[in-house]
Amino acid sequence: MRWIIRFGVGLAVLVLLGLGLLAMVPAERVAAAVSAEFESMTGRKLTLTGEVTPRLWPSLGVTTGPVSIANADWAETEAPLFQAEGLVIDINYGALLGGSVQIEGLTADRPQIVLERDPDGRESWDFGAASGADGTGGTGDAAVVPAAATPVTLDKATITGGSIRFIDRQADRVIALDAVDATLAIPDLAGPFTLALTGLASGKPVAMDLTGGVFSAFAAGRVVPLTASLTTGGSSLSFDGRAGTAPLVAEGALVADLGDLPALGALIGSTLAAPGPGLGRDRLTATGDLTLDGTGAVFLRGATIVADGNQLTGDLDLRPGEARPKLVGQLTAGPVVIGTGSAEDGGTRTGSAAPDGWSEDEIDVSALGALDAELVLVAPSVSVGGMTLGETRVLVTLDRSRAVTEIRQMAAYGGQITGEFVVNGRGGLSVGGKLDFASLDLQALLRDVSGYDRVVATGDLDLRFLGVGNSVAAIMQSLEGEGALELGRGEVRGLDIAAMLQTLDPAYIGDDQKTAFDGLAGTFTIAEGVLSNRDLKLVAPQLTAAGAGEVDLGDRTLDYRLRPTALAAADGSGGVMVPLLITGPWAEPRFRLDLESIAREKMEAEARAAAAEVEARAKAELERRLKEELGVEVAPDESLGDAAVRGAEEALEDETRRLLEDILGND
Known part of the structure; x- marks a missing residue:
């Protein structure tokens, strides 16, 4: 001005x-x-x-x-x-x-x-x-x-x-x-001045009012008392304090209502997307003591930020950078809720709120490129998309559109989560992480994450994953990774495997059925959104089981084969073994006893037994002929072939000795 x-x-x-x-x-x-x-x-x-x-x-x-x-x-x-x-x-x-x-x-x-x-x-x-x-x-x-x-x-x-x-x-x-x-x-040049302005920024209305102290001092760039207000779209900012223009410095109280970030972005020449639920979709305000030090740095002390129902307090520093500004701060929050997963939030919850599949709505992460950041967040509890976490302390580092959340402390589902989670917005969207879950209530975790609540147990889970795509559906269908699962005593609800084996009746399925176990463990890999497991082991009071199969995370379906053995002897031998096939959508899986495979395996076993019997008879006949015709006894640790060779060698030696004796005797 x-x-x-x-x-x-x-x-x-x-x-x-x-x-x-x-x-x-x-x-x-x-x-x-x-x-x-x-x-x-x-x-x-x-x-x-x-x-x-x-x-x-x-x-x-x-x-x-x-x-x-x-x-x-x-x-x-x-x-x-x-x-x-x-x-x-x-x-x-x-x-x-x-x-x-x-x-x-x-x-x-x-x-x-x-x-x-x-x-x-x-x-x-x-x-x-x-x-x-x-x-x-x-x-x-x-x-x-x-x-x-x-x-x-x-x-x-x-x-x-x-x-x-x-x-x-x-x-x-x-x-x-x-x-x-x-x-x-x-x-009066030695008195106050006022400025009122209205206009349009990308079609959105803008209004500004400014009142300053001594005009002659302000025109020379010196610091004078200043109050200002700015409104653009549904956003407004007000400042009450002191400011000067050579260099640009300010000190005073800031009140900001950022309810229309796209309009504010249009005004400042940047693209700012509307935040999601819990991040300021319905309400986003900030207050605090603002300081501009003349170097381009901005400091907000005693800040209070309200994003929908979440409130955070702390200090923030915004410093200029070579390519983009960098935000550094420490924030303490009350209970934080980000996206409840309800239908009002667009069905973002990944569990039962989306029974027909993962959301295909595009995820906009363009805001990650607006600045770099290093933020410490402390909260007594955090709910993200319906996933509930306890006391949380994380470090969020944002560098060139890549956000890394380092989990320093996170209580969850009766246990702890450590590791890091990455959201990369460079040239598209990818998400990845290295997460360790210790002593977690698996039923509560699976219910909140996937809507599946039939496994009741406490255990440990190690997970490494990477997904690429601009929607939850695309990410789940592209997942790559690996992990390991180990559970203690618990139960699988919805089926009674022991009763199925005892009666060879697959009807033991329903909400009142369950299979208790003492332990369950296995490892898995993930490729193109499909989780594969080949070494599942389950130990239960009435049975043991081994399992292998696939879980299609993208399509949310199961194709798994469990080989349980019921009523086994104390040494693990004997008992009844009938494979159990688990197929279909994981929300409503189908269970079927694989009796056909039992008949097939029995026929294969009988064929192997018959072949073994034929082989044994042939071996006995060969041994008899070696003994009667060649006088060769087969040693316990000697094969028939070796015995035959030895017999031939001994016969040749005997014949050679006889011929020599005849020749020498004739002379």
Whole structure:
């Protein structure tokens, strides 16, 4: 605002100086003289086209035709810094006779203002960067428009139907305001000033009101008392404290209602998505003591953040970075609830709230790229999508759209969770983690995560996983990973395996049926959303079982084969073994005794026994012939082949010895 005030007031004074010449000098020469004086003072070319018309009634003033002020010579944009279809300036005649300039009105008709900051931080509205008053090109207030020798006040400066563009090449963003109407009042240079502005940012209404202390000090960049309020869409911010502009510093109380983040993002030239339930979908506010230290850093002390029903308190620091700002802070929360999984929340819960499958709604993680972060969060309890956790302490690190949540402490389902969880928004969305669950109530965990509650036990689970996709369904169908499960004493509800084996009747299924066990363990791998297990072991009072099969996590179906053995002897031998097939959707699985496999295995066993009997008879016949025909006894640890070779070798030796004896005897 300072630059607008300076060149606006300077322009008004210069035009005013030409009023006395207008009666004697043509308007073109007056415009040329004013333009030359403005360029000498600022280093920027002022162009006045059309007539400069004086007005003596009903008030003293002047009206110009189209006017423009050149942008900095280094600016990439070709648009002027300022251009308007005309200016109307009204002067208080009585004050002028008294030796002061009181501008009753300064109106710019449909002005277009284009501001630019280059990658090195140069600002096109800094006139001192272009040319000093002495032509040396110096910087600072001494190189800007000098104060008028005559005291000047501005009752009201008005912009109607204007537009403002701020091209920030350092941050690679554009801030745009259209349909701008603004009013600035400076009744006394040594007193307070006010600014009221309305406009549109990406079609959303914007309104700002600002009241400052001593204008002359503020125009010079010094710190003065300041109150400000900003409203855009459904968001509003207010500040009450002190502020200055050279450099930008502030200290005071901040109250922010961020109920419309997309509108706020449109205003500041960024894309901000609407948060989900528990993260501020229905309510998002922040209050605290705000400090800007002049380096671009922002500090919020004693902050209170309310996101829907969640409240967090602590301190936050937002510091500028090379590519994006970084948020650092420590927050303490009350009970935190993020997404209840109800139908009102869009069915985000992964369990029984979505019986037909995982949600295919696109997950928007674009907000991860807005800044980097390092946040410590402490909460007595956390509920995420229906999954309930106890006392929690986590460190969240956000770097280039990749968020890593390091779990330092997390009580859950009667046990503890440690490890880390990763949400990666670089070039799409992927999620992964390394999680260790110790002494967890598995029934409660599975019920909240998947809607499956038939396993009642306490145990340990190690899980490593990675999924890629822009929806829960896509992620579940792409999962890769591995893990191990070990449970203590518990039960599987819905079927009685021991009764099935004793009666060979698969009808022992229902809510009143269960299979108790003393322990269950196994390992698994996950590929393309399908969990595979080959080494499940179950030990129960009346049976033991081994299992293998697949669980399709993407389609939420089972294809599993359990081989239980019931009524076994004390040494584990004997008993009845009938494979149990578990298939279908895991919400309503089907159980079937695989009697066909028993018959098949019996036939295979009989065939193996018959083959063994034939082999035994053939072996006995061979042994008999070796003994009777060759006189060879087969040793206990000797094969028939070895015995036959040995017998042949011994017979050959005997025949060779006999022939030698005959030859030697004949001689």
